Structure formats: structure tokens, C-alpha cells
Amino acid sequence: GAGVSQSPSNKVTEKGKDVELRCDPISGHTALYWYRQSLGQGLEFLIYFQGNSAPDKSGLPSDRFSAERTGGSVSTLTIQRTQQEDSAVYLCASSLVFRASGGRNTGELFFGEGSRLTVL
């Protein structure tokens, strides 16, 4: 598709259940990011993929959170044994990575519309 696609758009689950959130990035974008947006908290970085590898997973809140990316394309964020504090909007973004001096990513991030997770 033309943009970043995320599914499901809304997910309501019971505490203790596992959930999977899917992200389909823009075709050709090598970098993929997961962020979490909680009310009044801005965007919290979770994990970044370059191709299928995750050079930076420093933002994952706990070992209940994991993510993978296959074929350099679709990514899945999995939350095991969900807790009420996991309720948030999970945003996925993708970008072309431009490596300037120092290896910093100067590429624009394109965001999906997010998956709203509610844990009861």
C-alpha cells in the first residue's frame, strides 16, 4: 500500500492474555520503528529494526514485550500476559535510512494510524 498499515486498529483484551500487533511498512523502507503513545505521555520509543535485525531494543518496557520482523517487511509486536498499564496506542513508523556522518538517521518517519490496545 501507499502508507504504513497497522492492524488491528482497536484491540480489547483481558488482563493476562497475549496480543499481537502487526505493522506493514511502506514498500522499500528498510527501517521500522515501534512507539507507544499513552495519554499525556507523548511517544515512547520501543524498538527499531534495520532490515530484520533490531539494533536498538532499549525501549521495550519488560520481557513481556517482543518484536520481530521478517523479510525486511512486516513486523509483529507481541505483548505477553498483558497488564492494564499496557493500555495505549501502539504506533509503527517506517523510513528510508540516510546515513550522514556519525551514522545518524536523518530520514523522515512515516507513521501508521496506530493500534489502540485496551486491557481490561
Place this chain on the structure above:
Amino acid sequence: AQSVTQPDIHITVSEGASLELRCNYSYGATPYLFWYVQSPGQGLQLLLKYFSGDTLVQGIKGFEAEFKRSQSSFNLRKPSVHWSDAAEYFCAVGLSGYALNFGKGTSLLVTP
């Protein structure tokens, strides 16, 4: 530690009035700077970005931002606000890794 601060959580302006949203950062070197807008129920959209060169950058929807190195700021401005500009605005900074660090956002309300 690297950080991005948006001091104003909420701002209310009258339609047609000018707007300035503040963004300050703490970073060891000149970062890459972005402003994103999030309209209700929609994803984030890039308004403008600064990498290098001219410190006044123009963006979409009539927005502009000025990078001031001495003040570690990248404030967003618009001369005349329209009702459709009501949204959440996020400043973001490029880190030495690969992820952008976002501020907590400023919610803009536009009154008639």
C-alpha cells in the same frame, strides 16, 4: 541525557491569530529536528524538518520553524491560525542512534 522539552501542554489561540509552539532540546551535538502534527484519530504527519543550512525552515500548511543553536530551540510558528490547525503537535530530535526522541506534545485549541 538527551531530551526534548515542549513546555506548553495546552495552547489556545483565536482563529486568525499568530502561533508559536516551543521546543527545547538537550543534546551533545546539533541534532536533526522535526515537527509532527497529529489530528484527532489520525497518524502523525511531518510538518517540517531541519538537518543543516538555513536555520529558518518552511513546512507544509503554512508552518515554519527556526533553529536557534544558542538557545537549543526549534520553535514552530504560523502567522495566522485556521480552525483546522487544532491538533497535537510533537517536536522530535534525531539521536545518534536511529530512533527519534519525541517531546510530550502540545495540544492546540483554536477558538472562533
